[in-house]
Amino acid sequence: MDTRRLILVMIFAFSSFMLWENWQEYNRPKPVAEVATNTPQAVADGSTPTPSVSLQAAGSAIAAVTETPVATAETFSVETDLMKVTISTQGGDLVGLELLNYKESDDKDHNFVLFDAKHQYFAQSGLIGDGLPTHRSLFRRVDGPLQLQDGSDELKVRLEANGPEGVRIARILTFKRSSYVVDVAWEIVNGSDKPLAPHAYFQVQRDDGEPAGGNFMMHTFTGPAVYTEAEKYQKISFKDVADKSAKFVKTADNGWLAMVQHYFVAAWVPEQGVQREYYMRKLDNSKLYQMGVIVPVAEVGPGTSAVSSVSLFAGPQEQAALKALAPGLDLVVDYGWLTVIAAPIFWALQFIHGLVGNWGWAIVVLTIAIKLAFFPLSAASYKSMAKMRLVTPRLVQLKERYGDDKARLNQEMMKLYQTEKINPLGGCLPILIQIPVFIALYWVLLGAVEMRDAPWILWITDLAAPDPWYILPVIMVVSMFIQIKLNPTPPDPIQAKVMMAMPFVFGIMFFFFPAGLVLYWVVNNILSIAQQWQITRMMEAGGKAANDAKA
The missing domain is CATH 2.70.98.90 (Beta-galactosidase; Chain A, domain 5)
Structure with a gap:
């Protein structure tokens, strides 16, 4: 479970840094005008x-x-x-x-x-x-x-x-x-x-x-x-x-x-x-x-x-x-050190807006395009997680058997990974490669004045302002819960509780984010859920067929 711990540490470290930095800036004494x-x-x-x-x-x-x-x-x-x-x-x-x-x-x-x-x-x-x-x-x-x-x-x-x-x-x-x-x-x-x-x-x-x-x-x-x-x-x-x-x-x-x-x-x-x-x-x-x-x-x-x-x-x-x-x-x-990635993303967003005539739909189309571009990497990640999901019961058994002997437990886990041809980092590395693109898109949507006062549909009349009815953040939280359910359950109870708390932590943050940013994450999560569900279903069906053939 080293991969999952690595992901958790990275997410919480990044989130804590952003929260602390912005909280300090927000509470910095301001001079009286x-x-x-x-x-x-x-x-x-x-x-x-x-x-x-x-x-x-x-x-x-x-x-x-x-x-x-x-x-x-x-x-x-x-x-x-x-x-x-x-x-x-x-x-x-x-x-x-x-x-x-x-x-x-x-x-x-x-x-x-x-x-x-x-x-x-x-x-x-x-x-x-x-x-x-x-x-x-x-x-x-x-x-x-x-x-x-x-x-x-x-x-x-x-x-x-x-x-x-x-x-x-x-x-x-x-x-x-x-x-x-x-x-x-x-x-x-x-x-x-x-x-x-x-x-x-x-x-x-x-x-x-x-x-x-x-x-x-x-x-x-x-x-x-x-x-x-x-x-x-x-x-x-x-x-x-x-x-x-x-x-x-x-x-x-x-x-x-x-x-x-x-x-x-x-x-x-x-x-x-x-x-x-x-x-x-x-x-x-x-x-x-x-x-x-x-x-x-x-x-x-x-x-x-x-x-x-x-x-x-x-x-x-x-x-x-x-x-x-x-x-x-x-x-x-200013996109900072990610300008080399963010500038082409903004150009693509402008181009799509010229075709669809709405910045909200331009965000949706661009998110789909980026998701398609990273489809092979995402598929590799979801396949690795699907394999981990299949062997999770066996990992639990190993932990119950060798829980008091960490060295033997790690040895047996590595043997299981080799037997089942599972790369413990297989679900992590593809995600790490995509992170700079996702962060660049975040800064593009945050810095583009074109989002200001730009409507999308119905209740979203300003993509640069938070969702007035908090519908998108709620959908975001629900989509994160679904993603967690599709992932293999961590054998560590504490780790499992932390994973279940993540949607609430991120949900609070997204309640304050501009609607355009939340829209991007919602669309990205929905596409990820669809892709992950399909790959998991295919992997489980293949595993079941293999077990039936052995029987």
Whole structure:
């Protein structure tokens, strides 16, 4: 019974690790969010980032920030076909972002909000240079439309601010139809008699609180991430940022920086080939963090002008859109070390969805396809278990006869295995080979934003949320009981009780899992039961025929 013990140890060790890790994360003390006011931008830090020497033009100076009275700042809203954005005249910050095609996980009557005052989650930008406006400066909105018009592919919002004498500054936000990308541009017109060599910074501000609707059974990463060709995708924890131990590429001429959370992302994407510097910091005496990118602006001579623009993606982690915007941006949908397996699985899931038009049925079809691909391995495993089932009575007899002599018992058991041509690991190894694929599919279904608000049938209206009536988890528990009954009964009474308790242990976990994940396991179990029942029936029929022939 060493094989069965090995399987039990692996299952319970893995389950205990997941439960402990997620329980610890769920109970980790969260910082108290700053109290929101009618002007959420008021809590923004007043300091500006400082570029490194490698990015500074000779003789350029970093000016102190002139505080703007918060009471004079106003907000206004811009609406496209995909989102409604709230903009503050203080800094031109994006202080609210409502996604019109996504609902809140815990309130389906309201649209999902990415940027908000609760987490002080804002997109900010400013200029570095003597007398130039920052994200704390007051801007004036230039009159113009605030809603994307029918027949128009883009909407421009222009804000202007005071600069040094003779210098005109404007911040231009360009919204696009059917896109979550906002182009953020700085326009500098130098009417003075001195050249300007400024830098522009683009940053995201946020606290380290978990997004609403989280599940303590399934912890997902929330925090900053940076990508460069040199070091590829790097996730940085808030803790490492706070204690200044975060290690990431600071300067490059490629890549992007993002704030990642489950299903959604906000990413600053400068043009490739432009030198930039990435930074992350925790604000002093605050619960807030800032992470951003600094890019140089071409020198603006007297009587000339310059424009510096960076794209901001703020929306769902739709892999096709992310991949089209920048290399590696689709990696924010993080499958970890199983990406090499998970990426083709997601591609297959998308392909099947294109054929059947429903993500629930796509999961069912994909599960069947994976089951067919592993049919030979599964069949070998079930044949081994069926043989073990046939010899279980004889194993019980051996244990009763040699129970006090472990060495003799193991010797007789091995002799029985050799006589009946049974490999004790025959039922385990095929399962171990399939585990990476099953785990990869688990992460695909957990991380795919396409599952969010996606209905299947009847009561399942959101594959990313737990089953509201707990029907699928109950079916899951029942299917596990049936599988246990089809397996050989362990001769050890304690081991038998542990096996019977497993459906309840896993059942509790699956009550909290998204319906899409439970659907996959239910379909997989039903297929396994059918295959195992058929193989066991054939093996028992063959054994009975052999015994009759001997008689």
